[in-house]
Amino acid sequence: MISVADVRKVFNAGKANEYIALDGIQLDIEKGRVTVIKGPSGSGKTTLLSVIGCMARPTSGRIRLSGVPVEGVPTDAGYVETTSLPERFLTQIRRKTFGFIFQQYNLVAGMTVLENVMLPAYPTGEPYSTVRGRAEDFLKMFGLHGRLEAKVEWLSGGESQRVSIARALINNPAAIIADEPTAHLDTKLSSEFMDMMGTLNREGRTIIIASHDPAVCESSVIHRVVEMRDGRVVR
Amino acid sequence: MNSRLEVQRNILDFTLSSLLRRKAKNSILILVFTLVVFMLASIIFFTNAVKREAVAVLKNSPDMVVQRLSAGRHDLIPSEYIGTIKEMKGVVSVKGRHWGYYFEPAASANFTLVVPEDGGEDGKIVTGKGVSRTMRAGEGDILPLKSYKGEWVVLAIKGVLKSDSELVSSDLIEISEKDFRKLFGISQDSFTDIAVTVKNPKETLTIAKKIKESFPDTRPILRSEVLRTYDSLFNWRSGLLLLIAAGAVFAFIIFAFDRASGLSAEERREIGILKAIGWETSDVIAFKFWEGSVISLSSFMAGIILAYFHVFFAYAPLFEPVLKGWAVLYPEFRLVPFIDPFQIATLFFLTVLPYTAATIIPSWRSAVVDPDRIMRSQ
Amino acid sequence: MILHPSIIALYLSSFISLALLLYSCSFAAVILRKWDIGSGSELQLSLERRTYLISVILSYLFFFQLLSLFLFIYTADNLHNLFSGAMCAAGTLNVNQYGYPVLVLKIVNFILAGTWLIINRIDIVAHDYPLIKKKYSLLLFITPFMAAETALQTSYFTGLNADVITSCCGSLFSSDATSITSEIASFPSLQAKTVFYISMVLTFGSGIFLYYKNRGGFLFSILSLLSFVISVSALISFISLYYYELPTHHCPFCILQSEYGYAGYYLYLTLLCGVVTGAGAGIAGSFSSIGSLAQRIPVIQKRLILVCLSSYGLFVLIVTLKMIFSDFILEGY
Numbered sequence: 001m002i003s004v005a006d007v008r009k010v011f012n013a014g015k016a017n018e019y020i021a022l023d024g025i026q027l028d029i030e031k032g033r034v035t036v037i038k039g040p041s042g043s044g045k046t047t048l049l050s051v052i053g054c055m056a057r058p059t060s061g062r063i064r065l066s067g068v069p070v071e072g073v074p075t076d077a078g079y080v081e082t083t084s085l086p087e088r089f090l091t092q093i094r095r096k097t098f099g100f101i102f103q104q105y106n107l108v109a110g111m112t113v114l115e116n117v118m119l120p121a122y123p124t125g126e127p128y129s130t131v132r133g134r135a136e137d138f139l140k141m142f143g144l145h146g147r148l149e150a151k152v153e154w155l156s157g158g159e160s161q162r163v164s165i166a167r168a169l170i171n172n173p174a175a176i177i178a179d180e181p182t183a184h185l186d187t188k189l190s191s192e193f194m195d196m197m198g199t200l201n202r203e204g205r206t207i208i209i210a211s212h213d214p215a216v217c218e219s220s221v222i223h224r225v226v227e228m229r230d231g232r233v234v235r
Numbered sequence: 236m237n238s239r240l241e242v243q244r245n246i247l248d249f250t251l252s253s254l255l256r257r258k259a260k261n262s263i264l265i266l267v268f269t270l271v272v273f274m275l276a277s278i279i280f281f282t283n284a285v286k287r288e289a290v291a292v293l294k295n296s297p298d299m300v301v302q303r304l305s306a307g308r309h310d311l312i313p314s315e316y317i318g319t320i321k322e323m324k325g326v327v328s329v330k331g332r333h334w335g336y337y338f339e340p341a342a343s344a345n346f347t348l349v350v351p352e353d354g355g356e357d358g359k360i361v362t363g364k365g366v367s368r369t370m371r372a373g374e375g376d377i378l379p380l381k382s383y384k385g386e387w388v389v390l391a392i393k394g395v396l397k398s399d400s401e402l403v404s405s406d407l408i409e410i411s412e413k414d415f416r417k418l419f420g421i422s423q424d425s426f427t428d429i430a431v432t433v434k435n436p437k438e439t440l441t442i443a444k445k446i447k448e449s450f451p452d453t454r455p456i457l458r459s460e461v462l463r464t465y466d467s468l469f470n471w472r473s474g475l476l477l478l479i480a481a482g483a484v485f486a487f488i489i490f491a492f493d494r495a496s497g498l499s500a501e502e503r504r505e506i507g508i509l510k511a512i513g514w515e516t517s518d519v520i521a522f523k524f525w526e527g528s529v530i531s532l533s534s535f536m537a538g539i540i541l542a543y544f545h546v547f548f549a550y551a552p553l554f555e556p557v558l559k560g561w562a563v564l565y566p567e568f569r570l571v572p573f574i575d576p577f578q579i580a581t582l583f584f585l586t587v588l589p590y591t592a593a594t595i596i597p598s599w600r601s602a603v604v605d606p607d608r609i610m611r612s613q
Numbered sequence: 614m615i616l617h618p619s620i621i622a623l624y625l626s627s628f629i630s631l632a633l634l635l636y637s638c639s640f641a642a643v644i645l646r647k648w649d650i651g652s653g654s655e656l657q658l659s660l661e662r663r664t665y666l667i668s669v670i671l672s673y674l675f676f677f678q679l680l681s682l683f684l685f686i687y688t689a690d691n692l693h694n695l696f697s698g699a700m701c702a703a704g705t706l707n708v709n710q711y712g713y714p715v716l717v718l719k720i721v722n723f724i725l726a727g728t729w730l731i732i733n734r735i736d737i738v739a740h741d742y743p744l745i746k747k748k749y750s751l752l753l754f755i756t757p758f759m760a761a762e763t764a765l766q767t768s769y770f771t772g773l774n775a776d777v778i779t780s781c782c783g784s785l786f787s788s789d790a791t792s793i794t795s796e797i798a799s800f801p802s803l804q805a806k807t808v809f810y811i812s813m814v815l816t817f818g819s820g821i822f823l824y825y826k827n828r829g830g831f832l833f834s835i836l837s838l839l840s841f842v843i844s845v846s847a848l849i850s851f852i853s854l855y856y857y858e859l860p861t862h863h864c865p866f867c868i869l870q871s872e873y874g875y876a877g878y879y880l881y882l883t884l885l886c887g888v889v890t891g892a893g894a895g896i897a898g899s900f901s902s903i904g905s906l907a908q909r910i911p912v913i914q915k916r917l918i919l920v921c922l923s924s925y926g927l928f929v930l931i932v933t934l935k936m937i938f939s940d941f942i943l944e945g946y
Contacts, residue, residue, distance in 0.1 A: 474616025
């Protein structure tokens, strides 16, 4: 589904504080599988996720994404090359293809659970009522139907995590990208989280998780572990 | 097309909830903005209304007034001038006029005494509202005035003037010609000035020249000249005030710029989240656009409405002394409410435009944060 | 020099617009030299971000330009008392030689900014931003016009001194004097009407042809520009007369006043909307050979043609209805 070739990402290029975050990454991520990217902090996991997830453009190299038609972008070859697309198009692809789960949940304080879940769908132009219906379904599925109108700052850690999963799913993405999702969860919640990822995977979604938590890396749900160090894939 | 509308609707929705979440911060901005609009709007409404009053008054004034100057000062004009002017080609009518000022020590007010066109009724007067008010005398009452010799001339009030424009009629007393001459000791053969009506307005200037040639000691004043003088006087006054107010506007713009560029950590984080979960730069710019529009338009409306009340219902207490500049001020002086779309457009340009311009770059800057920033900053 | 609130407002608007435009130009120059869509370098990424800013600036500019055009006419109208001989905006604009050039530049800049926005709109639907260099060259092209407008407007207002004898609209647009404007006014009304309707029929014809056959974009652009000029002339020549119901009053500005129900606003707005979209439709057509745009251009072009023709159509409809239902009979004058 995603093929990464020779990808480099350099910050502050040409300056004294130049920093090479990704240094020639080669990687293929298969559709419908759960892939974990493992490595110490600073190894480039997060940068790789953001490059794969169309959040940032690599300094050089190519990333090809198959199965995502986007208006105005040629897909004759059966894939989209995201590397040279402007942000406007990357965002369109990202909205349709990826749902993001972050380490710190990153919910918008002061807004309700329901609004937070619907937020990624606002710029898609989908009718409000459709989106709302879908958001309610997801929240019901995650056992949060009693808290639709609750402000997110009143939620527990586990609840916040589930809200952020519902938010990641709202645009029905083909893939879920999670960055250190279990960093703030205890063992029980971590394994609950991995079970949910397993469920989503069985529905056919590709899952990519960056983590160095054993609870994730050793979970039975995952298919493949990719190890990174110093901006390179080690194994 | 419809989905694009839906996007804007959703973003506007988010904008409103975002504004409500930061009530305190935004209400200060709106308050200051409203104050600035209020100030400028008051100036513009006030001057325009006063200017209109002046124009309304002048509409009924003759095409041309001929005064006599003596030693550089306005003097009484002899009645024989009238005959000569009447014979000039293009002149429709010539009338001698009587008017003057009377100082009333008891009320320490100046009244304007005028002989009406029909000559008035001897022993009777009609007064303006201001006169009745200060002298506490209404219809049927008696008003004694002291003549130039120190004798009392007793006059009965037969009516009080009703007029749209209180500005001019307020201090007015309409008096008969005979009483006027008695009061001021003016001889039969002279008038205060002469009013000339001209057949073709285009010839006014030519006739004025002719009068000046026949009587070198006269000063013909054209209505259009008076109008022009009023106009430029008020333009100049309001322009000057606006320039003074420009300091306030400028300070506000800096304040707004500072607000827009100095986002709180919370706001930065929020925009970071939006970008990360799939909002595009132009969506965030749209969000900022709606935010700016809601703030500026609500302040703009509020400022205008407040100014409207200030000027037309509360008698513009803040600006009266500067703008009105009449020798005598009337406490209950009330302007006829009037605003037109272009005063609004001008105000819009003076307030919303600089605000928008000042916030374009800061809002763009906040909108272009990297989508992956919130991931990297963990 | 007259210190009128509206004059201050106009100064403010043109100086702010010019400043924002100059700011954009500094980036336009870098974009023209350094743009490389295939690169992921930090410079390229920051340039891409700048393009958002510049489109926002141009959108505001377009809007401000439209407002300032009308505010300018209003101000001129409002000041006519100060100049003996001036009876409305026409006379005030004629007080010095800068008045009319400013007005024309304001219209030109409005059309240019509108065209820029249309090109921008087309450009950003294609993943490789194929028009980026054209777009930023156009931006560099617009700037001197905007600067000229600001300079001339400043000269115009500083050169205004109350009580200069000027010709009022009665003489400027009356049939006696000879100048371009008065020649428009003296053009026999029947011929003027014929030219007006023929130009509109041609524009509609070429628009419909372009819509269905996808050819003749350039012709359509030219015709819609021409129709704009002819329609403004028609306003002076005969349309205004039906509003004023006076056979000699040919003023294109008085029609904006409340006495005529602000009729001028919707007449001019339909024309301005028509000329911008009409010109845009032709320009859009010229990009259809670009690979990444090939499929999108016809859609955008059709939309522009529809907007252009409905604006012009509305104009023709309003004018024709006015002529039919007016008690005023023009022929013979």
